[in-house]
Amino acid sequence: MRILRIILLLILTFQFSAFSLTIEAPSGSMVYYNGKLIGTIKEKSISFQATFPGELKVVKPGYVTFEKIITEDGTITVNLQLPAFLNITLSPQNSLVFIDNEMLKTESDSTSLRLQITPGVHEIKVIAPDFMQKSLKVELSPYEEKYLDISLKRTVTLKLTSDKPVKGAIINNMILDLPAQIEVLPGKYKLYLPQNFVKSIQEIEVPAYDEYSVNIDTSEFRKLSLSGKPEKAYVKIGNDIFKLPLEKLLPEGVYALEIFAEGFFPYKTVVNLKNDYTLFYSLQPVQEIAMSEIASDALFYDLYEVLFDGYERKLLQKRSWLTSIRERRTDKRELIWVGFSDGSLKRLPNTVPIVITSKINLYYDSIVFQGPGIIQVEKGSVVRFSDAKGVLEGRQFKAEKLTVIDDGTRCLVNIYSEQTCDVYWDNVFIGKTPIYLFVTTAGEHKISFVKNGITIENKVINIDSGVLNEIVLQK
Structure with a gap:
């Protein structure tokens, strides 16, 4: 019996403590629970049995009423605030x-x-x-x-902020200058900026708020101009590579540039493109060849005129050049060899150049070469060619001297200038010098050399078939 009384007492004690709530608050605070007055705190706290959940309210004159939903037993500390x-x-x-x-x-x-x-x-x-x-x-x-x-308003005050002033922006058929503030209805709008801005069209979704602000992207395109020596160089901007000289519009920002050319040490720099920017470069050659030194050791320079990209040169960067060799002591100055070399020739090459125009297939040493191109073959070897257009009959011959395989509708032309120029052929742009193996028709044609928008030379030339035509802009 005594054990049963102890167990019962423990159960009653557990029930009482499980549902007991103690409120600590300033003296004089009145405590309400579920709308019923529990009592007034006289000595810092008051405890009572409660059911959960329940609504606790603590009130004291001159203070803000405290209200809270209580979900479990424990002690709640209430700090009443002045109102x-x-x-x-x-x-x-x-x-x-x-x-x-x-x-x-x-x-x-x-x-x-x-x-x-x-x-x-x-x-x-x-x-x-x-x-x-x-x-x-x-x-x-x-x-x-x-x-x-x-x-409340029936429209939204749309604030268009910008990092710099912009004139002539258009939104909702209104022309305005940024920054601006206008009244609009909620919805989607397109803001149009002048064309020199990177994001010339920007979409804005306006929510149903009294006021909405959006910062407009006002980054602009800036012109990057690159020129220098050698002209036949390239620049890497990010992951893109461009041929120099270059004028290009790029978004404002910081760019890492690498300028490089065959036979020269690369040049690296960083450009902060806030405004139009012009960079002049001068690459240092890895190795230069003094032609006077080579000529003194090579007797064939007395017999032959050696041209690199159309010109005799005193100083030459060691790189790949289209090299033409002509007889020096004859009036005809006959072209006897053409091909690519690094500029260090000391004798006439042993190979025989075969120059083929477009749509020609040349068969040599179990390899098929497609034109236009220059193929070096061993002297005396037998080569065969075929014509995809069917104009020239397929045949074979023994390679004894430089041979050009073309016809009157597919003549070949090399075009050179000391400085890089834009070339127009019969008033049509065909590329920048040097231009190798350009295909055209026989007869008279007009050629124009243009540098920085200025025409340097206009002339009419005659193009022949059966030869490699070379046009050189005089220095």
Whole structure:
């Protein structure tokens, strides 16, 4: 029997402690639970049995009422705060008011509110059908009283901010200058900027808020100009490679450049493209060949004229050049060899060049070569060719000297200039010098050399078949 009494006592003690709630609050505070007055705190706290969940309310005159939903037993410490007062005037009258995401209970025809509220920063949101939502923050000190006049609008105040002034922007059929502020309805809009801007068309989605701000991307294209020596160089910008000289529009920003050319040390730099920028470069050669030194050791320079990309040169970078060798002591200056070399020739090459035009297949040493091209073959060897166009009959011959295989509709032309020039053939742009194995028809043609938009030379030339035509802009 005694054991049963002990067990019963333990059960009753457990039930009492499991549902016991202790409230700590300033003396004089009145404690309500589920709308029922529990008592007044006299010595810092009060304890009572409670069911869960329940609504706790602690009230003391001159302080903001404390309210909280309680879901479990334990001790609740309540720090009552001195009140602040907020007066709100509303338009329209059926507006819903939220303070710190909690909706206030207001009359449907109410146009004003007076609230006792805790000091501090509060977020206020007001909404109404067919009007734009308005949100604002208000900060109150203890016993401070503030007045707010909140009138909802049927349009959105759209603020278009920008890092720099922009003239002539267009949105919603309106021409304006940025930064700007306009009234619009919620929805999607397109903003049009002048063409020199990177993002000349920008989409803006305007929400149903009283005010909405968007920062416009005003980055512009800037012109990067690169020129220098050698002209036949390349530049790497990011992952893209361009032939020099170059004028290119790029978005504002920082770019790593690498300028390189065959036979030269590369040059690396960083460009901050805030405005149009011009860079002049001068690459240092890896190895230079003094032609005077080679000529003194090579007797064939007395017998032959050796041209590198169309010119005799005193100083030469060791790289790949289209090399033409002509007889020096004859009036005809007959072309006897053509091909690519590194500039260090000391004797006439042993090979025989076979030059083929487009649509020609050359068969040599079990390899098929397609034109246009220059194929070096062993002297005395037998080569065979065929014509995909059917103009020239397929045949074979023994290679004894330089041979050009073409016809009157597919003549071959090399075009050179000391400095890189734009070339126009019969008023049509065909590329930049040097131009190798350009295919054209026999007869008279007009050629123009243009540098930086200025025509350097215009002339009419005659093109022949059966030979490799070479046009050189005079220095």
